[in-house]
Amino acid sequence: MSDGRVLEARVLNTDYLRWDRTRSKHNWPPAAEALFMYMTFLAWSALRREGQIADSMTWEQFSEESCEQVELDRQEAELNGTSGVDPTLEGVGLT
Numbered sequence: 242m243s244d245g246r247v248l249e250a251r252v253l254n255t256d257y258l259r260w261d262r263t264r265s266k267h268n269w270p271p272a273a274e275a276l277f278m279y280m281t282f283l284a285w286s287a288l289r290r291e292g293q294i295a296d297s298m299t300w301e302q303f304s305e306e307s308c309e310q311v312e313l314d315r316q317e318a319e320l321n322g323t324s325g326v327d328p329t330l331e332g333v334g335l336t
Contacts, residue, residue: 243307248294250287259286263300278304280311 242248260282263269272279285303288294298307 243309248284248288250284250291250293252283252287253290255290256283256286277311280313281308283313284308284311 260272260279263282264271269275269278281304282300285294285298285300285308288303289296289298294303294307
């Protein structure tokens, strides 16, 4: 967060449903086409639900002012089909 806090939240079905409803209402692209928007929205929804950020913090305030980085753990990304390519390079062997 912009104030230096590092927050963790568990994304639940209610957060996914909130994404689906909001995406449809605002004609946003699907998650696969707007991955960072999707991840940031899920973080905002989960953090608000858990009371880690003020309920009055809007999506716009969170995404444009307060949130500096969002990461999904690998298991979460695999479950929701948004996992990317692993950027870790394989070691080169010598013979």
